[in-house]
Amino acid sequence: MKHLVTGAAGFIGSHLARRLLERGDEVLGLDSINDYYDPALKFARLATLGFGGEAAEQGRVVRSSSQPKLCFVRASLEDRGAMEAVFAAHSFDRVCNLAAQAGVRYSIDNPRAYIESNITGFLNVLECCRAAKTAHLVYASSSSVYGLEVSRPFSNHGPVDHPVSLYAATKRSNELMAHTYSHLYALPTTGLRFFTVYGPWGRPDMAYFKFASAILEGRAIDVYNKGDMLRDFTYIDDIVDGVVRVIDRVPQPNPTWDAAQPDPASSSAPFKVYNIGNHRAVRLADFIATLERVLGAEAVKNYLPMQPGDVYATEADVSDLMADFGWCPSTEIAEGLGRFAAWFKTWQAASGGN
Numbered sequence: 168m169k170h171l172v173t174g175a176a177g178f179i180g181s182h183l184a185r186r187l188l189e190r191g192d193e194v195l196g197l198d199s200i201n202d203y204y205d206p207a208l209k210f211a212r213l214a215t216l217g218f219g220g221e222a223a224e225q226g227r228v229v230r231s232s233s234q235p236k237l238c239f240v241r242a243s244l245e246d247r248g249a250m251e252a253v254f255a256a257h258s259f260d261r262v263c264n265l266a267a268q269a270g271v272r273y274s275i276d277n278p279r280a281y282i283e284s285n286i287t288g289f290l291n292v293l294e295c296c297r298a299a300k301t302a303h304l305v306y307a308s309s310s311s312v313y314g315l316e317v318s319r320p321f322s323n324h325g326p327v328d329h330p331v332s333l334y335a336a337t338k339r340s341n342e343l344m345a346h347t348y349s350h351l352y353a354l355p356t357t358g359l360r361f362f363t364v365y366g367p368w369g370r371p372d373m374a375y376f377k378f379a380s381a382i383l384e385g386r387a388i389d390v391y392n393k394g395d396m397l398r399d400f401t402y403i404d405d406i407v408d409g410v411v412r413v414i415d416r417v418p419q420p421n422p423t424w425d426a427a428q429p430d431p432a433s434s435s436a437p438f439k440v441y442n443i444g445n446h447r448a449v450r451l452a453d454f455i456a457t458l459e460r461v462l463g464a465e466a467v468k469n470y471l472p473m474q475p476g477d478v479y480a481t482e483a484d485v486s487d488l489m490a491d492f493g494w495c496p497s498t499e500i501a502e503g504l505g506r507f508a509a510w511f512k513t514w515q516a517a518s519g520g521n
Contacts, residue, residue, distance in 0.1 A: 244288025362444025394452030444483030
């Protein structure tokens with residue numbers, strides 16, 4: 168199959184592109200390579216896939232030097248003309264939209280970036296898929312959509328009507344927009360609510376990445392709510408395995424869907440929403456202790472209160488993903504953080520500590 172993977176210079180996107188190539192598929196990666204965090208890391212991810220400086224050129228489709236079935240184009244989702252040009256030049260069997268403006272706290276100070284990328288950009292993806300009659304659109308949602316929900320584990324069949332950050336609101340909007348296109352145009356769509364993904368080549372804006380850098384450099388780490396927060400940390404390899412399984416299966420209308428008692432996770436249209444997480448919440452303080460152990464250094468902790476937009480706990484009910492796809496995350500925290508720590512030390516040395 169031929170795939171469009173947006174966000175291909177990102178954490179999950181670069182891993183997904185590699186996995187699809189390993190099984191013999193063809194991939195066109197797309198990414199704006201914005202400066203939300205250091206673009207050097209994004210270019211380094213692309214370098215592992217066989218791309219050099221030519222990947223920095225806007226709008227130019229370049230081929231990997233090491234992967235004959237991989238191409239890349241630097242473009243933004245919100246650039247309607249660029250997106251339409253990509254779809255006009257290529258025929259995709261599947262589209263996986265992982266590109267987005269990420270970050271909960273960043274959305275408080277930079278709200279317009281989220282509307283442009285996550286709303287306008289996603290509309291462009293939907294419109295291009297509609298016009299091209301794409302067989303299946305898979306897109307990234309987020310555990311953040313659960314907002315003020317306190318029942319755990321979070322169920323994809325439950326309500327998600329009270330987000331606490333604009334980032335979460337845009338991700339919930341993506342789900343609603345996808346359902347509209349599934350309903351109006353029979354465009355098959357599957358949304359995946361990711362739960363705190365971690366691992367090698369991760370995002371430096373994520374807490375575990377910041378913690379590792381500070382711990383090895385002897386700087387204090389900010390620990391919110393005294394470490395009394397629960398997160399469903401999910402290792403990147405488990406995430407990618409789940410995404411690939413979902414990509415392969417086109418969602419069908421749910422014949423038992425009842426408008427009088429509507430199930431948010433399915434529809435009378437070809438539409439599905441799944442949680443994808445480790446389904447085992449870990450206390451932040453315990454996570455930090457494990458990271459200290461695998462790094463071989465102790466953290467200096469600066470305890471702070473909960474931050475605006477944060478939630479106390481996330482924990483995924485992934486029973487649907489298990490039942491429908493036979494998927495089960497298998498990487499324990501100690502193993503996953505050990506792999507991350509080994510990569511991080513190498514990366515830090517190669518990048519001069521930056």
